Every structure is written in C-alpha cells, then in structure tokens.
C-alpha cells in the first residue's frame with residue numbers, strides 16, 4: 366500500500382533533468398547496463414492525504430510503481446509478450462507492458478515532472494504515444510513523425526511535466542499492436558480533490574479480441590470479436606467493484622479497440638463528469654445510466670451508491686455480453702443454420718442468373734467469401750438430433766474442469782419452436798463456474814451467478830458496512846497468504 370500513498374505526494378515540478386530524445390538500439394541499451402536505482406520502490410509517504418484525491422483502483426490490473434529521482438517521478442515500462450487468462454482455462458497470447466495487458470496503471474498528480482523509460486522487448490519496433498497529453502512534440506511518440514520507432518531490444522526515455530488532470534492513457538502507436546493489448550491507463554490527479562469528493566475511484570479499460578477456435582493468438586485483422594474484456598478479463602472472471610452503501614463512486618472507462626461500447630449500470634443514475642479531455646463543468650452533468658464510450662475516448666461517471674445490492678455493470682451490445690462467440694464452427698446455437706456462401710462470385714453479387722436477393726442467391730450475398738464457401742458446407746449451429754435439446758456430449762469432461770453444468774430450463778417441445786435455441790445454451794446454469802472464479806470480492810453472490818456473466822460485464826456491489834468489512838477482511842487474509850504480488854516491472858503475472 367505504501368506505493369499507493371506515494372502517488373499522492375505532490376512533487377514539485379520543474380528543474381527536472383532533460384532526457385535526451387534519442388532512441389537507443391538493443392546494443393546501446395546493453396552498453397548502458399543496469400541503470401542505478403532501477404529497483405522500483407514506492408517512496409513511503411508521511412504526508413497526510415486529507416484534501417488529496419483517493420488513488421484509483423484498476424481491478425485485475427496492477428499499479429505501476431515509481432521511484433523519485435530528484436524532483437522527477439520515474440516509471441519503467443517494458444513492452445513485451447504476455448500470457449493473459451481471460452477466463453479460467455482460456456489463456457491467450459497478447460502483447461502488453463510489464464507482464465500485463467492492459468499495462469499497469471500510472472498515477473500522477475498535476476504538476477508532476479515524470480520520466481518514463483520504455484524498453485522494447487517485442488520482436489518488432491514499437492512506439493509509445495501519450496494520448497491527449499499536452500507535451501512537447503518530441504515526446505509524443507508518433508512513430509516516423511516525432512521519433513524513430515523503438516527497435517526490438519531498444520529503449521526510449523520520455524520526460525515531461527504534466528499540467529493536466531483527468532483520465533488519460535498510453536498506448537503503442539502501431540495500430541495492430543493496439544489490437545493485441547498494448548494500452549494502459551494514465552490517471553492525472555488534481556492537487557486538491559474535486560467537489561463532491563468521491564470515496565472510491567475505479568478504472569476500467571475496454572478491449573476486444575478475435576481469438577479463433579484452436580489458437581491462442583488474436584487475429585488482429587478480424588473485424589468481429591469474440592472476447593470482450595474489462596481490464597483484460599471477461600465475465601465471470603472480473604473482480605467486482607466493492608463499495609459501501611452511501612459512498613460516492615467514480616468509474617473511469619477507457620476504450621481502445623474497433624468498437625464503441627455503451628456501458629450500462631443497473632440500479633443507479635450517474636453523471637458524466639469527465640472525458641478524455643479532462644473534467645467537465647458541472648453545468649454539463651445530466652443523469653443517465655448508459656454512457657457510450659467511443660474508440661480512443663474515456664468517460665468518467667460518478668454516482669452515489671445509494672441502492673444496496675449486486676448491480677451489473679456491462680456493455681449493452683448483446684454480442685459483447687457473450688464469451689467466445691463464433692459461428693460456422695459446428696453445432697452451436699441455431700436450429701436451421703445459415704447457408705454458407707455458394708461461391709465467391711455469387712457471394713460478391715456477381716451473378717450469372719437471377720437477382721442478388723433471390724431465394725437462391727440471397728443467402729450467399731456477402732457471406733462465406735473465400736475458404737469454405739461451398740454449398741456443401743451448410744452448417745447447423747444447433748442440436749443435430751431433434752428430440753434431444755441438450756447438445757453438449759462432453760459434459761462430464763467440462764464438469765471435471767470445474768464447470769457446474771446444471772441443466773437449463775428447456776421445454777419438452779423446444780425443438781419445434783422456430784428460433785430455438787436463443788440463449789438456452791449460451792448462458793445460464795450450464796455455464797456456471799462459481800468455484801473456478803472464487804475470490805473475496807465474489808463472496809456472498811447468489812449461487813450460480815457466474816453462469817450469467819460474460820464478456821464486458823462485472824458487478825458494482827453496493828454493500829452494507831458489515832458485508833463490506835467481511836470482504837475486506839477476506840481480501841486482507843488472501844493477500845497475507847500470498848507471496849508478495851508486487852507490481853514490479855518485468856515480472857510475469859502469475860495466473861492462479
């Protein structure tokens with residue numbers, strides 16, 4: 366906790382050492398050797414923090430520690446491949462920073478002078494962009510425009526003074542690297558807390574991946590996504606936001622992907638108090654419960670948690686409330702299936718006879734271009750045998766893995782109803798895995814809850830004091846049992 370306190374110390378700006386704006390090659394980095402004092406230590410704080418804002422929590426993502434070098438807050442980011450467990454058993458190969466995708470959260474205070482050493486441990490060049498920062502152009506990280514890309518094994522040292530406040534972020538400025546995880550939150554606190562003061566302050570980063578069956582590497586070219594994450598986890602693997610009944614809560618949402626996400630909170634009205642440009646004047650605040658977070662945007666929402674309960678917080682795009690959505694890969698969810706494309710020409714509407722929307726050609730239009738577009742491969746995504754609406758033959762296997770595999774409520778004549786199934790096998794008792802995602806923050810949720818949580822979905826748990834204390838106590842015990850899970854740069858994130 367000491368490093369958290371450390372974030373809140375206001376460090377005098379100015380008089381910093383100017384870093385040379387030079388990209389170092391792999392060899393030069395080696396020659397530079399170990400920089401003195403590169404052991405990251407959060408400076409222990411003795412300054413009382415009344416009046417200062419609470420530090421942000423980024424559930425499931427570590428904070429990035431810093432060390433003081435004179436008046437400069439020095440951070441160290443390592444761009445590197447990361448193994449990220451999105452839900453239990455689904456480990457994907459991403460690229461991120463310091464063992465995490467999204468990368469660790471950086472917190473500074475307005476007026477801070479910061480230095481960020483960026484090492485590139487990727488097999489290709491990268492560049493770090495500071496999204497929305499008002500800094501000298503040489504520090505902007507626009508590859509080719511403001512600096513040479515950082516080569517594999519190379520280093521670039523960024524240094525600037527920050528006179529802004531709000532929810533910002535850092536990301537690789539190589540577009541395809543953005544799509545494989547390379548973003549992190551960069552929160553700039555005001556010196557004095559805003560009014561009304563919030564008691565809890567959370568960051569959630571929205572990301573999306575297309576991970577096709579039988580492979581662990583996202584297809585970053587894909588335009589459709591089947592894994593939607595909050596802070597690198599999909600429901601039910603996210604850690605819920607825990608708040609006390611009556612507290613004022615801020616949630617900072619950051620989006621970097623191919624889609625815009627309407628994020629919806631149950632049970633409360635919130636106001637949008639900030640964007641990627643910083644704090645919004647109070648005159649702009651109007652009540653809502655869904656905020657559209659566009660690509661490259663951030664939105665801060667604030668509300669008073671005045672309604673006790675376990676409230677869902679989720680993207681409201683229906684396909685973003687699902688896990689591992691994929692079509693055309695075998696029995697899954699639709700009774701009659703969709704005809705694959707007849708062939709590429711007809712799929713593109715280049716017809717020899719008939720109209721593009723005719724019964725013969727229509728189903729092919731725009732569908733199944735390329736590999737696999739043959740008429741022979743009509744695929745039914747549904748139970749193949751009418752009469753048995755339970756499609757999963759591999760249930761014992763899945764139970765062994767810890768799935769609860771309860772039976773969904775399905776009527777006897779379900780298969781005779783056009784449209785069946787819609788959701789029966791997508792969420793519900795079969796998908797429940799309460800034990801597999803057990804953690805203090807989930808304590809006391811209704812049994813079977815996890816079967817209904819997927820994609821960009823977590824809880825805001827508004828708890829009475831005694832339940833809140835119980836969870837905090839469990840959390841302390843768990844942290845006490847674990848070997849120190851420090852936010853050390855370069856450390857592999859352990860997946861338990």
Ligand SMILES: [Cu+2]
Nearest residue numbers: 626680682685
């Ligand atoms: Cu969404």
